[in-house]
Amino acid sequence: MLVDISKKILIIGLGLLGGSYAKALKRFGFHISAITKNQSSIDYALKEKIIDEGSIELDERIIGDADLVIFALYPHIFVEWIEQNQGLLKSGALITDVTGVKRSIVYKIQDMLRPDLEFIAAHPMAGREVSGVENSTDKIFIGANYIVTPTDKNTPEAIGTCMELGKLLGFANVTTLSPEEHDEMIGFLSQLTHCIAITLMTCNDKEDMEKFTADSFRDLTRIARINDLMWSELFIANKDVLLDQMNMFLDKFNELKAMLEAEDVDGMREMMRHSTARRALFDKE
């Protein structure tokens, strides 16, 4: 086991994801500490016994003790933290993260990082429509995907440890992609879907529609409840890819519209059969 039980894990940013990591990892008996901005989050986590210690300050002892440091912060705050505070980390510490975009942060952080530290990036594909450590639960990892995004600066040991972390957390699939492949994949599977959901939710302000809705509309707009601060940052950090994906979607949508205008039943049916066959790949288990 690469992730040694005697190692100390520090979580920086104890929100929904940071808290869910703490809950999952505490079961194995790890020593877990946390640094986050609200005392109430620390108090909750101590009371729930999902961390051993925590602080809202840059506690030098806690930071200097950690063997594995997991950053669960907004992308730009993560970068700033490393810029300003990496001097506090223990030599040999391994750093990982949960950030939803990779190209814009991985190289930047690896380039500025002290040579005696290593950053191996990861993206746990899990979340909820609510935030905060109080809503954290390691159930969100069940059946979900965990993507490690190594670069040529990473060692096989760090990649292995990070993949093992994904398995310990309970993810169903642990895979690797380059930061570029990750951002393309995520642009389509997650960012484009959020663009679609918020568009659908805001394009028609007719009243009382909720009285007539079907589950299909609820499904397509579940993620329309969105953290505007985080997602606007994620969209811009992946702007080139996301714009390409939006255009790809638009081209196909316009194709369908043209078929409907022309009452091209055969064309529409072919698209629907393609859709049906392809959707089967995405069924869980």
Place this chain on the structure above:
Amino acid sequence: MLVDISKKILIIGLGLLGGSYAKALKRFGFHISAITKNQSSIDYALKEKIIDEGSIELDERIIGDADLVIFALYPHIFVEWIEQNQGLLKSGALITDVTGVKRSIVYKIQDMLRPDLEFIAAHPMAGREVSGVENSTDKIFIGANYIVTPTDKNTPEAIGTCMELGKLLGFANVTTLSPEEHDEMIGFLSQLTHCIAITLMTCNDKEDMEKFTADSFRDLTRIARINDLMWSELFIANKDVLLDQMNMFLDKFNELKAMLEAEDVDGMREMMRHSTARRALFDKE
């Protein structure tokens, strides 16, 4: 109670919805018969004791006995059935349906119907991604909406009976809309969502994406598994409205795209906050 327990109910078209109606209504002890095209559907329903009798023929006795006739057929087959076979219906029989579009069938049928019959249209907003009587379940009605679409040709008694039927079936909300209001509502809440789902599912044929997917993509494409014969017919029957809704969606999507291009964070955040606030209206219960 307007739906008298001594009345005989005939379901024409024993598929997923017809079968689910039979299951729900049989609990109250109604005499239920069915006419459908496959003997296996009749055999299943008799074995499950959700119908009392059934036939794959135009059984004159069964049809002539029915007080309430529920049509669960494709729109054009429903219209053809009435054209060709309405002579078999008992004088005074009440007709209703489950059709997902209304303008294109309600007036046509009411105009051609014998004066001693009445057709009150309804749309149960419930379904599954699987079809056939074997997959029927009245659980799909729980928490769902049932829309009655009367015209000035309908009597208050028939409207009342149809609304009561919706309640007996177990629908959470039973409401009325004009056929025009219905088609506009459904164009947005159901047809546009299916257009979006099948577009998203078919606009990118990259391989292996299922290994990296998040629940958001699964949510947005659940309904991308679609009955191509039925939905192409429904789309074309509501073509004018659906094209308007597709354009409305496109306008907003292009607005978001322009904001992303311009890195207009404030604009994107405002749209996301609007989306978040509006989505709260659509939560169940």
